[in-house]
Amino acid sequence: MKGVTILGATGSIGVSTLEVMARHPERYRAVALTAHRDVEGLYRQCLQFRPAYAVMAEEAAAAQLASRLKVACPETRVLAGTAGLEEVATLPEADCVMAAIVGAAGLLPTLAAARAGKRVLLANKEALVMAGRLFMDEVRDHGAELLPIDSEHNAIFQCLPPRDGCALAARGVRRILLTSSGGPFLRRRVEELATVTPEEACAHPNWAMGRKISVDSATMMNKGLEVIEACWLFAAAPDEVAVVIHPQSVVHSMVEYVDGSVLAQLASPDMRVPIAHALAWPERIESGAETLDLFAVARLDFEPPDLERFPCLAYAYEAARRGGTAAAILNAANEVAVAAFLAGEIAFTAIPRVIAATLDALPARTAAALSDILDDDRAAREHARDLVRRYKGS
Numbered sequence: 086m087k088g089v090t091i092l093g094a095t096g097s098i099g100v101s102t103l104e105v106m107a108r109h110p111e112r113y114r115a116v117a118l119t120a121h122r123d124v125e126g127l128y129r130q131c132l133q134f135r136p137a138y139a140v141m142a143e144e145a146a147a148a149q150l151a152s153r154l155k156v157a158c159p160e161t162r163v164l165a166g167t168a169g170l171e172e173v174a175t176l177p178e179a180d181c182v183m184a185a186i187v188g189a190a191g192l193l194p195t196l197a198a199a200r201a202g203k204r205v206l207l208a209n210k211e212a213l214v215m216a217g218r219l220f221m222d223e224v225r226d227h228g229a230e231l232l233p234i235d236s237e238h239n240a241i242f243q244c245l246p247p248r249d250g251c252a253l254a255a256r257g258v259r260r261i262l263l264t265s266s267g268g269p270f271l272r273r274r275v276e277e278l279a280t281v282t283p284e285e286a287c288a289h290p291n292w293a294m295g296r297k298i299s300v301d302s303a304t305m306m307n308k309g310l311e312v313i314e315a316c317w318l319f320a321a322a323p324d325e326v327a328v329v330i331h332p333q334s335v336v337h338s339m340v341e342y343v344d345g346s347v348l349a350q351l352a353s354p355d356m357r358v359p360i361a362h363a364l365a366w367p368e369r370i371e372s373g374a375e376t377l378d379l380f381a382v383a384r385l386d387f388e389p390p391d392l393e394r395f396p397c398l399a400y401a402y403e404a405a406r407r408g409g410t411a412a413a414i415l416n417a418a419n420e421v422a423v424a425a426f427l428a429g430e431i432a433f434t435a436i437p438r439v440i441a442a443t444l445d446a447l448p449a450r451t452a453a454a455l456s457d458i459l460d461d462d463r464a465a466r467e468h469a470r471d472l473v474r475r476y477k478g479s
């Protein structure tokens with residue numbers, strides 16, 4: 086029986102993880118579940134899965150949850166804040182930690198899980214984008230196991246030869262081909278992008294996801310973050326990761342070898358597939374996802390990305406090449422800009438403007454310590470918030 090901590094249990098990935106675990110009660114039990122401030126959501130999950138710990142990131146929400154669970158589920162201890170998140174990420178009874186908090190808020194607990202030598206199932210790509218080298222070093226130094234949940238990276242993991250930590254070329258790999266659906270605005274006229282609404286941006290053609298990653302998919306910053314994520318996970322240089330638009334989201338990514346072979350992983354677009362893969366690896370278990378019906382899919386299309394329509398993708402490559410804290414600055418500016426767009430404060434087309442101007446204003450430096458990354462994250466957020474105030478209503 087494996088104990089599982091889920092950081093971000095009430096989100097899209099968290100809920101899918103619990104669905105897969107519920108299909109295999111003899112293999113997995115929930116040790117700890119966490120949420121930001123959704124007391125009702127975490128309360129219901131606690132009643133169903135009866136974890137030893139529940140954490141609310143917000144103190145006031147934790148007090149509310151504790152009073153509701155006191156009678157209904159007395160075996161669950163309620164903790165609060167970042168300290169609570171870090172505690173449940175390192176529990177001896179947790180074999181496996183699903184890192185499914187969205188954004189920079191997930192960095193510290195995910196790093197704590199790596200330091201505690203856990204099997205880390207990484208959905209929280211922002212953590213790796215911000216602190217890639219540090220994170221990979223912690224994984225190596227503490228004997229943690231890092232398994233990608235992002236469908237593309239999970240596909241690449243499945244298509245690569247067994248891991249040995251060395252560079253791609255030494256493994257006979259020429260390139261990684263990272264697929265992207267192109268999001269909801271792949272065919273939208275560029276002049277119309279200035280007036281698209283948050284609801285349109287969140288209406289992804291193939292995936293149902295949280296709002297932040299949905300907007301990232303619409304700008305293609307999601308693919309940009311994934312390029313950086315792939316560089317760290319697979320010891321690749323930015324130029325060894327190519328983005329391929331594939332509107333059907335059936336081929337989840339590919340690996341091209343020097344002999345001309347290209348290996349792909351295909352599945353229905355359902356996050357329970359990579360989640361089940363990473364939970365059980367190297368075994369295989371049922372995920373609950375529908376079997377891929379190739380006759381219903383009928384055709385698979387591929388095209389190159391348009392960097393003028395999707396400038397965020399170009400900014401992410403630039404940050405990946407620059408290295409140091411550049412990716413943390415990119416990520417922070419993006420988080421601020423996306424939140425402002427979702428709040429109706431700025432136009433969709435102001436998102437790339439905020440990111441580009443923040444990257445131009447703040448020089449990246451070597452990310453020698455976590456404090457360098459957190460300082461530049463903070464400075465980038467402040468700068469991006471100033472820009473949001475300037476671009477408001479424009």
Ligand code: NAD
Pocket residue numbers: 092093094095096097098099119120121122123142184185186187188190208209210211234235236292293294295296297298356
């Ligand atoms: P979501 O918004 O649905 O859920 C986010 C979870 O994090 C929730 O449980 C929320 O309570 C928690 N959370 C939010 N802010 C927090 C904070 N400040 N402190 C503590 N907890 C906080 O997001 P999601 O779609 O499940 O995505 C989660 C992560 O997985 C993201 O990094 C995303 O990029 C990645 N991911 C998601 C998908 C997908 O299909 N949804 C696919 C690939 C990767």
Ligand code: MG
Pocket residue numbers: 235236237311
């Ligand atoms: Mg993805």
